Amino acid sequence: TQLLEQSPQFLSIQEGENLTVYCNSSSVFSSLQWYRQEPGEGPVLLVTVVTGGEVKKLKRLTFQFGDARKDSSLHITAAQPGDTGLYLCAGEFGNEKLTFGTGTRLTIIP
Amino acid sequence: EAQVTQNPRYLITVTGKKLTVTCSQNMNHEYMSWYRQDPGLGLRQIYYSMNVEVTDKGDVPEGYKVSRKEKRNFPLILESPSPNQTSLYFCASVQGVGGFGTYEQYFGPGTRLTVT
Secondary structure, X not given: OOOEEXXXXXXXXXXXXXXXXXXXXXXXXXXXXXXXXXXXOOOEXXXXXXXXXXXXXXXXXXXXXXXXXXXXEEEEOOOOHHHOEXXXXXXXXXXXXXXXXXXEEEEEEO | OOOEEEEOOEEEEOOOOOEEEEEEEOOOOOEEEEEEEEOOOEEEEEEEEEEOOEEEEOOXXXXXEEOOOEOOEOOEEEXXXXXXXXXXXXXXXXXXXXXXXXXXXXXXXXXXXXXO
Protein backbone atom coordinates (compact mmCIF):
# COMPACT_ATOMS: atom_id res chain seq x y z
CA THR A 1 0.00 0.00 0.00
CA GLN A 2 1.40 3.36 -1.04
CA LEU A 3 1.52 6.01 1.67
CA LEU A 4 1.26 9.74 1.32
CA GLU A 5 2.56 11.91 4.13
CA GLN A 6 1.37 15.46 4.46
CA SER A 7 3.03 18.08 6.59
CA PRO A 8 2.38 19.91 8.70
CA GLN A 9 -0.74 18.24 10.11
CA PHE A 10 -1.98 21.55 11.49
CA LEU A 11 -1.08 25.10 10.57
CA SER A 12 -2.46 28.31 12.00
CA ILE A 13 -1.24 31.64 10.65
CA GLN A 14 -2.26 35.27 10.46
CA GLU A 15 -4.10 36.71 7.51
CA GLY A 16 -1.68 38.07 4.93
CA GLU A 17 1.14 35.64 5.64
CA ASN A 18 2.52 33.11 3.16
CA LEU A 19 2.60 29.37 3.77
CA THR A 20 3.65 26.11 2.17
CA VAL A 21 2.32 22.62 2.82
CA TYR A 22 3.88 19.42 1.58
CA CYS A 23 2.93 16.00 0.29
CA ASN A 24 5.51 13.20 0.09
CA SER A 25 5.63 9.58 -0.94
CA SER A 26 8.28 6.92 -1.27
CA SER A 27 6.67 5.83 -4.56
CA VAL A 28 6.43 7.61 -7.89
CA PHE A 29 3.07 9.16 -8.69
CA SER A 30 1.59 8.87 -12.16
CA SER A 31 -0.36 11.98 -11.23
CA LEU A 32 -1.17 13.98 -8.13
CA GLN A 33 -4.16 16.05 -7.11
CA TRP A 34 -4.84 18.62 -4.43
CA TYR A 35 -8.26 19.01 -2.84
CA ARG A 36 -9.69 21.43 -0.28
CA GLN A 37 -12.38 20.33 2.12
CA GLU A 38 -14.45 22.68 4.24
CA PRO A 39 -16.38 21.58 7.32
CA GLY A 40 -19.55 19.68 6.46
CA GLU A 41 -18.69 19.35 2.80
CA GLY A 42 -16.96 16.97 0.44
CA PRO A 43 -13.46 17.62 -0.90
CA VAL A 44 -13.26 19.90 -3.93
CA LEU A 45 -10.60 19.38 -6.56
CA LEU A 46 -8.14 22.27 -6.88
CA VAL A 47 -5.57 21.00 -9.36
CA THR A 48 -4.07 17.96 -11.07
CA VAL A 49 -0.37 17.72 -11.90
CA VAL A 50 1.11 15.00 -14.07
CA THR A 51 4.56 16.07 -15.27
CA GLY A 52 7.68 16.11 -13.07
CA GLY A 53 8.68 19.70 -12.32
CA GLU A 54 5.27 21.03 -13.30
CA VAL A 55 4.08 24.25 -11.67
CA LYS A 56 0.46 25.36 -11.75
CA LYS A 57 -1.04 28.55 -10.38
CA LEU A 58 -4.58 29.15 -9.23
CA LYS A 59 -4.85 32.79 -8.15
CA ARG A 60 -2.83 32.95 -4.92
CA LEU A 61 -2.18 29.20 -4.84
CA THR A 62 0.91 27.70 -6.47
CA PHE A 63 1.24 23.95 -6.88
CA GLN A 64 4.52 22.28 -7.65
CA PHE A 65 5.19 18.67 -8.61
CA GLY A 66 8.65 17.37 -7.79
CA ASP A 67 11.04 16.46 -10.58
CA ALA A 68 11.04 12.83 -9.48
CA ARG A 69 7.24 12.83 -9.11
CA LYS A 70 7.44 11.67 -5.50
CA ASP A 71 6.49 14.92 -3.82
CA SER A 72 4.40 18.03 -4.22
CA SER A 73 3.91 21.34 -2.49
CA LEU A 74 1.16 23.90 -2.22
CA HIS A 75 2.14 27.50 -1.57
CA ILE A 76 -0.40 30.14 -0.63
CA THR A 77 0.49 33.80 -0.91
CA ALA A 78 -1.14 36.40 1.31
CA ALA A 79 -3.45 33.93 3.02
CA GLN A 80 -7.06 34.95 3.61
CA PRO A 81 -9.67 33.58 6.04
CA GLY A 82 -11.44 31.97 3.08
CA ASP A 83 -8.40 29.72 2.62
CA THR A 84 -9.21 27.98 5.90
CA GLY A 85 -9.88 24.28 5.40
CA LEU A 86 -8.44 20.80 5.15
CA TYR A 87 -5.99 20.43 2.26
CA LEU A 88 -5.66 16.92 0.92
CA CYS A 89 -3.23 15.55 -1.60
CA ALA A 90 -4.13 12.42 -3.52
CA GLY A 91 -1.79 10.38 -5.64
CA GLU A 92 -2.32 7.93 -8.43
CA PHE A 93 0.21 5.17 -8.72
CA GLY A 94 -0.89 3.80 -12.07
CA ASN A 95 -3.61 1.52 -10.72
CA GLU A 96 -6.70 3.66 -11.44
CA LYS A 97 -7.13 4.39 -7.73
CA LEU A 98 -6.40 7.46 -5.68
CA THR A 99 -4.57 7.24 -2.38
CA PHE A 100 -5.24 10.19 -0.10
CA GLY A 101 -2.99 11.76 2.46
CA THR A 102 -4.37 12.55 5.91
CA GLY A 103 -4.35 16.25 5.16
CA THR A 104 -3.15 19.58 6.50
CA ARG A 105 -5.71 21.48 8.52
CA LEU A 106 -5.15 25.17 7.81
CA THR A 107 -6.58 28.00 9.87
CA ILE A 108 -6.16 31.61 8.81
CA ILE A 109 -6.65 34.04 11.65
CA PRO A 110 -8.20 37.39 10.66
CA GLU B 1 -25.63 21.95 -12.59
CA ALA B 2 -23.17 19.07 -12.34
CA GLN B 3 -23.52 17.43 -8.98
CA VAL B 4 -23.28 14.34 -6.82
CA THR B 5 -26.08 13.82 -4.34
CA GLN B 6 -26.11 11.56 -1.31
CA ASN B 7 -28.93 10.59 0.99
CA PRO B 8 -29.36 10.68 3.85
CA ARG B 9 -26.92 13.36 5.02
CA TYR B 10 -27.16 12.22 8.62
CA LEU B 11 -28.17 8.84 10.02
CA ILE B 12 -28.18 7.37 13.50
CA THR B 13 -28.95 3.68 13.64
CA VAL B 14 -28.47 0.60 15.81
CA THR B 15 -26.19 -2.36 15.39
CA GLY B 16 -27.46 -4.91 12.91
CA LYS B 17 -30.15 -2.85 11.23
CA LYS B 18 -29.57 -2.91 7.47
CA LEU B 19 -29.21 0.46 5.78
CA THR B 20 -28.53 1.91 2.35
CA VAL B 21 -26.87 5.20 1.50
CA THR B 22 -27.81 6.37 -1.96
CA CYS B 23 -25.53 8.21 -4.38
CA SER B 24 -26.47 9.73 -7.70
CA GLN B 25 -24.52 11.74 -10.28
CA ASN B 26 -25.66 13.69 -13.32
CA MET B 27 -22.30 13.96 -15.11
CA ASN B 28 -22.59 10.72 -17.10
CA HIS B 29 -19.39 9.39 -15.53
CA GLU B 30 -18.70 5.70 -15.83
CA TYR B 31 -16.46 5.57 -12.77
CA MET B 32 -17.84 6.03 -9.24
CA SER B 33 -16.37 5.40 -5.83
CA TRP B 34 -17.17 5.26 -2.10
CA TYR B 35 -14.89 6.50 0.67
CA ARG B 36 -15.01 6.73 4.42
CA GLN B 37 -13.25 9.49 6.31
CA ASP B 38 -12.05 9.00 9.87
CA PRO B 39 -9.92 11.28 12.06
CA GLY B 40 -6.24 10.53 11.66
CA LEU B 41 -6.87 8.02 8.89
CA GLY B 42 -7.93 10.26 6.06
CA LEU B 43 -10.09 9.16 3.16
CA ARG B 44 -10.06 5.44 2.50
CA GLN B 45 -11.69 3.80 -0.48
CA ILE B 46 -14.39 1.23 0.24
CA TYR B 47 -15.54 0.14 -3.21
CA TYR B 48 -15.39 1.49 -6.71
CA SER B 49 -17.12 0.85 -10.00
CA MET B 50 -15.59 1.45 -13.40
CA ASN B 51 -18.86 0.84 -15.23
CA VAL B 52 -22.37 -0.56 -14.92
CA GLU B 53 -22.36 -4.03 -13.38
CA VAL B 54 -18.61 -3.76 -12.64
CA THR B 55 -17.55 -3.26 -9.02
CA ASP B 56 -14.26 -3.80 -7.20
CA LYS B 57 -13.04 -3.72 -3.62
CA GLY B 58 -11.10 -0.76 -2.38
CA ASP B 59 -8.90 -0.69 0.69
CA VAL B 60 -11.58 -1.24 3.37
CA PRO B 61 -14.47 -3.24 1.85
CA GLU B 62 -15.32 -5.46 4.85
CA GLY B 63 -18.89 -5.01 6.04
CA TYR B 64 -20.04 -3.16 2.93
CA LYS B 65 -21.78 -4.02 -0.32
CA VAL B 66 -22.41 -1.99 -3.44
CA SER B 67 -24.34 -2.36 -6.65
CA ARG B 68 -24.19 -0.56 -9.99
CA LYS B 69 -27.28 -1.35 -12.01
CA GLU B 70 -27.32 1.97 -13.85
CA LYS B 71 -24.68 4.55 -14.64
CA ARG B 72 -25.98 7.38 -12.48
CA ASN B 73 -26.53 5.47 -9.19
CA PHE B 74 -24.10 3.73 -6.88
CA PRO B 75 -25.68 2.81 -3.53
CA LEU B 76 -23.67 1.70 -0.51
CA ILE B 77 -25.25 -1.06 1.57
CA LEU B 78 -24.45 -1.99 5.16
CA GLU B 79 -26.15 -5.34 5.72
CA SER B 80 -25.41 -5.48 9.46
CA PRO B 81 -23.87 -2.22 10.65
CA SER B 82 -21.51 -2.23 13.61
CA PRO B 83 -20.20 0.64 15.76
CA ASN B 84 -16.81 0.55 13.96
CA GLN B 85 -18.64 1.67 10.82
CA THR B 86 -19.48 4.98 12.45
CA SER B 87 -17.86 7.41 10.06
CA LEU B 88 -18.29 10.13 7.45
CA TYR B 89 -19.00 8.61 4.05
CA PHE B 90 -18.40 10.22 0.67
CA CYS B 91 -19.50 9.15 -2.76
CA ALA B 92 -17.44 10.37 -5.69
CA SER B 93 -18.10 10.54 -9.39
CA VAL B 94 -14.88 10.21 -11.33
CA GLN B 95 -13.79 11.64 -14.65
CA GLY B 96 -10.85 10.36 -16.61
CA VAL B 97 -8.86 13.21 -18.11
CA GLY B 98 -6.02 13.95 -20.44
CA GLY B 99 -5.31 10.45 -21.69
CA PHE B 100 -2.80 9.98 -18.86
CA GLY B 101 -4.97 7.61 -16.88
CA THR B 102 -5.68 10.48 -14.51
CA TYR B 103 -8.94 10.41 -12.61
CA GLU B 104 -10.48 13.53 -11.09
CA GLN B 105 -12.99 12.98 -8.33
CA TYR B 106 -16.15 14.99 -7.74
CA PHE B 107 -17.42 14.34 -4.25
CA GLY B 108 -20.89 14.39 -2.80
CA PRO B 109 -21.68 16.33 0.38
CA GLY B 110 -21.16 13.35 2.69
CA THR B 111 -23.25 11.15 4.95
CA ARG B 112 -22.49 11.16 8.64
CA LEU B 113 -23.37 7.73 10.02
CA THR B 114 -23.51 6.81 13.68
CA VAL B 115 -24.05 3.18 14.68
CA THR B 116 -24.89 2.62 18.35
